[in-house]
Amino acid sequence: MSTTQQPPRADSRTPAEQQATAKRPAAVRYSTWAFEFYRSALGKKYVMAITGVIGMAYIFGHMIGNLKIFISPESIDAYGEWLRESLLYPILPHQVALWGIRLVLIAALVLHVHAAYALTVINRRARPVKYQTSRDYIAADFAARTMRWTGIIVLLFIGYHLADFTWGWFNPGFERGSVYRNAVASLSNPVVALFYITANLALGVHLYHGAWSLFQSLGVSRPRFNRWRRVFATAFAVVTIGGFISVPLAVLLGIVE
Amino acid sequence: MKLTLHVWRQNSPTDAGRFESYTAADISEDMSFLEMLDQVNEQLIADGIEPIQFEHDCREGICGSCGVMIDGRAHGPQRGTATCQLHMRQYSDGDEITIEPWRAAGFPVIKDLVVDRSAFDRIIESGGYVSVPTGAAPDANLIPVPKETADRAMDAATCIGCGACVAACPNGAAQLFTAAKVSQLNMLPQGRPEKLERVANMVDTMEQFFGSCTNVRECEASCPKEISIDFIAMMNRDYLRSRFSSNGA
Ligand code: HEM
Ligand code: FES
Numbered sequence: 001m002s003t004t005q006q007p008p009r010a011d012s013r014t015p016a017e018q019q020a021t022a023k024r025p026a027a028v029r030y031s032t033w034a035f036e037f038y039r040s041a042l043g044k045k046y047v048m049a050i051t052g053v054i055g056m057a058y059i060f061g062h063m064i065g066n067l068k069i070f071i072s073p074e075s076i077d078a079y080g081e082w083l084r085e086s087l088l089y090p091i092l093p094h095q096v097a098l099w100g101i102r103l104v105l106i107a108a109l110v111l112h113v114h115a116a117y118a119l120t121v122i123n124r125r126a127r128p129v130k131y132q133t134s135r136d137y138i139a140a141d142f143a144a145r146t147m148r149w150t151g152i153i154v155l156l157f158i159g160y161h162l163a164d165f166t167w168g169w170f171n172p173g174f175e176r177g178s179v180y181r182n183a184v185a186s187l188s189n190p191v192v193a194l195f196y197i198t199a200n201l202a203l204g205v206h207l208y209h210g211a212w213s214l215f216q217s218l219g220v221s222r223p224r225f226n227r228w229r230r231v232f233a234t235a236f237a238v239v240t241i242g243g244f245i246s247v248p249l250a251v252l253l254g255i256v257e
Numbered sequence: 258m259k260l261t262l263h264v265w266r267q268n269s270p271t272d273a274g275r276f277e278s279y280t281a282a283d284i285s286e287d288m289s290f291l292e293m294l295d296q297v298n299e300q301l302i303a304d305g306i307e308p309i310q311f312e313h314d315c316r317e318g319i320c321g322s323c324g325v326m327i328d329g330r331a332h333g334p335q336r337g338t339a340t341c342q343l344h345m346r347q348y349s350d351g352d353e354i355t356i357e358p359w360r361a362a363g364f365p366v367i368k369d370l371v372v373d374r375s376a377f378d379r380i381i382e383s384g385g386y387v388s389v390p391t392g393a394a395p396d397a398n399l400i401p402v403p404k405e406t407a408d409r410a411m412d413a414a415t416c417i418g419c420g421a422c423v424a425a426c427p428n429g430a431a432q433l434f435t436a437a438k439v440s441q442l443n444m445l446p447q448g449r450p451e452k453l454e455r456v457a458n459m460v461d462t463m464e465q466f467f468g469s470c471t472n473v474r475e476c477e478a479s480c481p482k483e484i485s486i487d488f489i490a491m492m493n494r495d496y497l498r499s500r501f502s503s504n505g506a
Contacts, residue, residue, distance in 0.1 A: 037500045041469035042460055042493060119469045126362050126429030126468030132265070132276065133355045136329035138336075138478035140427060147471060213472040219494030221487050 041122055044115040049217035051108040052210050058105055063243035069256055073180035080179040116151055143209035150206040157199035187251035196248045204241035211236045258284050258350035264309055265357045267366050286346035293345055310369035318342040321417030325370045326357040331421035331479040339481040359424035363466035374420050376466040383462040384455035385438045387447050400446045413441035415482040422476035428468035433476035435463045436492035437484050443495055453499035460496050
């Protein structure tokens with residue numbers, strides 16, 4: 001089937017059109033399929049969606065684990081200890097599963113942010129002259145239009161959060177392994193608690209669109225069931241973020257101390 | 258009724274362009290939006306001003322020539338309606354209306370409200386057809402097609418190529434157009450043999466001109482034919498297959 005590629009006749013292109021094409025040459029073909037796939041914008045969207053799902057699976061588990069803070073200090077400390085030392089032990093040596101998860105998450109985050117950045121550049125270029133009057137959007141909601149901003153807030157938050165609880169830089173009197181103590185020490189500062197709550201709400205807005213959008217990006221669409229995608233995304237965002245912010249709220253309100 | 262129009266005037270692709278305001282007097286509510294512009298243009302000609310350039314052909318919502326941005330919406334306020342099918346009964350006396358051309362890198366402005374949409378032709382050329390071997394025409398009912406499939410393919414085929422999806426998209430993406438043109442063939446037995454090659458080539462060509470979809474659904478809401486974004490998911494699925502199948506493009 002060699003019929004599909006018709007070489008465009010030079011004279012069939014208007015000057016304006018040649019200008020538009022000249023700015024963006026056709027993708028150079030790489031020999032490896034993974035590269036070639038990621039080079040396309042559609043491929044990047046698959047990567048965003050898959051890395052987004054990895055992130056969603058992780059944060060859901062993280063949120064459930066956090067709720068142990070409401071059981072007892074010992075319960076959450078023991079859980080932290082188990083995550084670090086005993087996950088999949090003795091199948092794997094101590095800490096190997098932990099590092100495996102960390103590497104997957106780091107790779108997923110790097111790819112997710114890189115794809116977001118690369119696609120944002122493409123999208124800026126796709127409309128060099130903006131509309132000169134304000135748009136009257138019909139379907140585009142707040143969450144969909146702020147993905148880049150909520151994403152940046154989440155990225156900054158991840159940095160702060162690691163510095164706070166993993167490296168202990170910002171944590172007053174940090175003790176490695178004393179999960180309960182460290183959490184209360186950090187979140188007792190109302191400014192920090194409010195920052196945690198705000199960042200999580202931004203993540204919730206990101207997921208309100210993201211957890212719906214990923215079905216489209218992955219091509220998961222069955223007209224009969226499609227309305228459940230909205231239900232899923234809303235429920236996922238509300239439950240996950242509700243679980244997360246319950247902790248700083250409880251510390252602020254003196255329920256956990 | 259009497260209206261005030263703010264219309265984008267641009268002499269050439271390189272001109273910076275600006276809004277000009279005109280009064281549209283004696284407008285009947287039975288006029289179409291384009292007839293209203295015709296009447297304004299006659300007045301402009303009488304006044305020795307160059308008439309507003311806008312594109313149109315069928316004036317019955319089937320050719321896809323006529324799209325403009327009206328008050329921040331592609332094809333104006335009425336859903337599922339091309340500009341030529343919009344009627345002035347949507348407006349009332351004293352209204353102000355702002356009219357802009359489609360704005361996208363893939364749709365450079367030629368003059369005033371007229372843009373060059375030949376990027377769509379490049380997408381079609383790269384795979385939006387079925388290769389037909391020569392010979393006698395086959396019997397019409399030789400290949401059975403389930404009614405439901407035929408109906409869905411027809412839904413995709415209602416695309417008139419007006420470009421409202423690109424114009425409305427905050428990312429200037431042409432996903433809905435391309436998906437409709439891919440799917441109308443990929444769903445049917447006649448289009449299936451070239452399915453993977455078609456989607457790979459058409460998506461590659463699309464990406465040379467247009468932005469990237471973030472699933473905000475503004476295209477679907479602005480489409481005069483109300484084509485569903487389900488076709489975009491279908492195209493994404495076919496594209497993945499084309500990249501991972503050994504005999505794909
Ligand atoms: C916990 C961390 C995060 C999770 C769980 C997450 C999840 C998701 C999901 C599920 C999607 C939808 C994917 C798709 O439809 O293709 C998405 C899209 C997106 N994410 Fe994230 N994300 C996270 C962090 C970030 C960060 C740090 C950034 C950027 C700095 C970011 C920027 C974006 C952008 C720009 C989109 C594209 C919006 C779209 O195409 O609909 N995200 N994210
Ligand atoms: S003029 Fe043909 S669709 Fe409007």
